[in-house]
Amino acid sequence: MTVLTEGRIISVLRAAEAVLSQRAGSAVVLEDPKDLGGSGRTTVVRVRVAQNPFSQARTLVIKALPIDEEPHAFHREIAAYKYATTLPTRSRPGPQIIASDTDARVLVLSDLGHGRSMPDLLGGRDVTEAMHAVSAWGQALGRMHAATFGGEGDFRALLRRGSGSAEDVHVLRDQAVRAFALFAGALEGLDVPVPARVTGMLANACELFTEGEHRAFSTSDVGPENILINGDGVQFMDYEWGGFRDAVLDVAYAQVTCSSALSSVDPAVREQFEEAMVDAWCAEVSGIWPSLSNRRVLARRLLAARLLWVWLSTVWMLPLDGVESTVADIVAAGISDTSSPLSSGNGNLHDLTLYTSDPRVLVNRWADLARAATRAEDTMLATMAVRLGAALTRDWLT
Known part of the structure; x- marks a missing residue:
C-alpha cells in the first residue's frame, strides 16, 4: 500500500473538485479522504461529498496518476471506464466513471462501497x-x-x-x-x-x-x-x-x-x-x-x-x-x-x-x-x- 503525503492527497482532492465543479456548473466540495492503497505510482482515495449539486452520491473514489507519466495508459483507462459505464447495469463489470481530467491525470469513479x-x-x-x-x-x-x-x-x-x-x-x-x-x-x-x-x-x-x-x-x-x-x-x-x-x-x-x-x-x-x-x-x-x-x-x-x-x-x-x-x-x-x-x-x-x-x-x-x-x-x-x-x-x- 502506498503511504501518501498530506500534500499529495490534498492536490488530488482539489483536482477532483475542479473537474466535478466544471462538469456540474457549480461548486463541488469533497472531504474526509481515505487512502485505499494504490500502487507505487497511483493514488486512490475515497472521499465524502460534502457539497454536491448534481447527484445523490455520498462518497466517490478518486484515482490519480503522476502527471508526467506517458498518457496512453490513462487514455485507455478512461475509454475502458466510459465503455463499461454504457453497459446495462447487470452486465457492468465494476464502477462507473463520473468525470475525468486528462491533464491532471485524475479519474472520479462511483464508490463500490464495502464488501x-x-x-x-x-x-x-x-x-x-x-x-x-x-x-x-x-x-x-x-x-x-x-x-x-x-x-x-x-x-x-x-x-x-x-x-x-x-x-x-x-x-x-x-x-x-x-x-x-x-x-x-x-x-x-x-x-x-x-x-x-x-x-x-x-x-x-x-x-x-x-x-x-x-x-x-x-x-x-x-x-x-x-x-x-x-x-x-x-x-x-x-x-x-x-x-x-x-x-x-x-x-x-x-x-x-x-x-x-x-x-x-x-x-x-x-x-x-x-x-x-x-x-x-x-x-x-x-x-x-x-x-x-x-x-x-x-x-x-x-x-x-x-x-x-x-x-x-x-x-x-x-x-x-x-x-x-x-x-x-x-x-x-x-x-x-x-x-x-x-x-x-x-x-x-x-x-x-x-x-x-x-x-x-x-x-x-x-x-x-x-x-x-x-x-x-x-x-x-x-x-x-x-x-x-x-x-x-x-x-x-x-
Missing part, C-alpha cells in the same frame, strides 16, 4: 463459500463477455476520441509477443526440449490479443486482487489495461491467478474450483459461442492461453542474459523496447495480479499447467511443463 475481497474469500476456511465466490467470478466474466461481444468498434471510437490516435497500443500484447520470441532460447538454456507443437500453441495464444473468434471487452487484470464482492455481486476493479481481446484469455488468466491464491489447497480441490469457474462462465456465453460448449474444444483453447500466461509470468523472472535470442529476433517479432520486460511507459506490470517475484508460485503454476494438460490428454504439453517445472526447481529452489 469482501476475493483473496479474503479464497483464503478463508469456508470452502463452500469460496467455491460460490469463484462461481460468481466466472459468471461475472461471462456476463461481461456476452454483453460486449461485437462492441469493439465502439470502444475503439472512445479510444481514438481520447488519445487522438487510431493506434491501439497495448503493453500486455507486446509483452506476450516478446515472451514468445524468447521461448525457444530460454527452454534450450534450461535444458528442456522444445516441442514444435507447443511452440505453435504459444504462437496461437499470442494472436488472441488481436484476433480470435471470441473477442469481447475485458478489464484485463481479472485476478482475485482486483475483485470485490458486494451486495451487487462480483465487481472488477482497475481498468488500466482494459480493451478487447479473445475472452478465453480472461478465463485462463483467472484460472492461473485463482490457483496461485489457493496454493495451500490440495491440487484436486483446486481443480474443482477451476471447473466451477469455467462452468459458470460457459453458462453465460454458450448462447453466443456455442462451439465452446464442446469441452474438448474449450480445454484446448484454455490450455494454449494458460501456457501463455504461465510463460509470460516466468519470463518476468528469468535472467535473460543467458537466453539465446538476439535483439534482432525480438525486434522482428514486433517489439521495439528490448529493455527489461518490466520497463514500460504505459503502465507498471508489477501491479498485475499475474506478476510474482516468488519462484515457488511459478513452479506451482507449471505443475498446475501439467495437470491441466494431462486432464485434456495433451501428453506433449504435460511432459514439457513437468520438465520445465523441474528445471526451475533445480535452479531456483535447491
Whole structure:
C-alpha cells in the first residue's frame, strides 16, 4: 500500500473538485479522504461529498496518476471506464466513471462501497463459500463477455476520441509477443526440449490479443486482487489495461491467478474450483459461442492461453542474459523496447495480479499447467511443463 503525503492527497482532492465543479456548473466540495492503497505510482482515495449539486452520491473514489507519466495508459483507462459505464447495469463489470481530467491525470469513479475481497474469500476456511465466490467470478466474466461481444468498434471510437490516435497500443500484447520470441532460447538454456507443437500453441495464444473468434471487452487484470464482492455481486476493479481481446484469455488468466491464491489447497480441490469457474462462465456465453460448449474444444483453447500466461509470468523472472535470442529476433517479432520486460511507459506490470517475484508460485503454476494438460490428454504439453517445472526447481529452489 502506498503511504501518501498530506500534500499529495490534498492536490488530488482539489483536482477532483475542479473537474466535478466544471462538469456540474457549480461548486463541488469533497472531504474526509481515505487512502485505499494504490500502487507505487497511483493514488486512490475515497472521499465524502460534502457539497454536491448534481447527484445523490455520498462518497466517490478518486484515482490519480503522476502527471508526467506517458498518457496512453490513462487514455485507455478512461475509454475502458466510459465503455463499461454504457453497459446495462447487470452486465457492468465494476464502477462507473463520473468525470475525468486528462491533464491532471485524475479519474472520479462511483464508490463500490464495502464488501469482501476475493483473496479474503479464497483464503478463508469456508470452502463452500469460496467455491460460490469463484462461481460468481466466472459468471461475472461471462456476463461481461456476452454483453460486449461485437462492441469493439465502439470502444475503439472512445479510444481514438481520447488519445487522438487510431493506434491501439497495448503493453500486455507486446509483452506476450516478446515472451514468445524468447521461448525457444530460454527452454534450450534450461535444458528442456522444445516441442514444435507447443511452440505453435504459444504462437496461437499470442494472436488472441488481436484476433480470435471470441473477442469481447475485458478489464484485463481479472485476478482475485482486483475483485470485490458486494451486495451487487462480483465487481472488477482497475481498468488500466482494459480493451478487447479473445475472452478465453480472461478465463485462463483467472484460472492461473485463482490457483496461485489457493496454493495451500490440495491440487484436486483446486481443480474443482477451476471447473466451477469455467462452468459458470460457459453458462453465460454458450448462447453466443456455442462451439465452446464442446469441452474438448474449450480445454484446448484454455490450455494454449494458460501456457501463455504461465510463460509470460516466468519470463518476468528469468535472467535473460543467458537466453539465446538476439535483439534482432525480438525486434522482428514486433517489439521495439528490448529493455527489461518490466520497463514500460504505459503502465507498471508489477501491479498485475499475474506478476510474482516468488519462484515457488511459478513452479506451482507449471505443475498446475501439467495437470491441466494431462486432464485434456495433451501428453506433449504435460511432459514439457513437468520438465520445465523441474528445471526451475533445480535452479531456483535447491
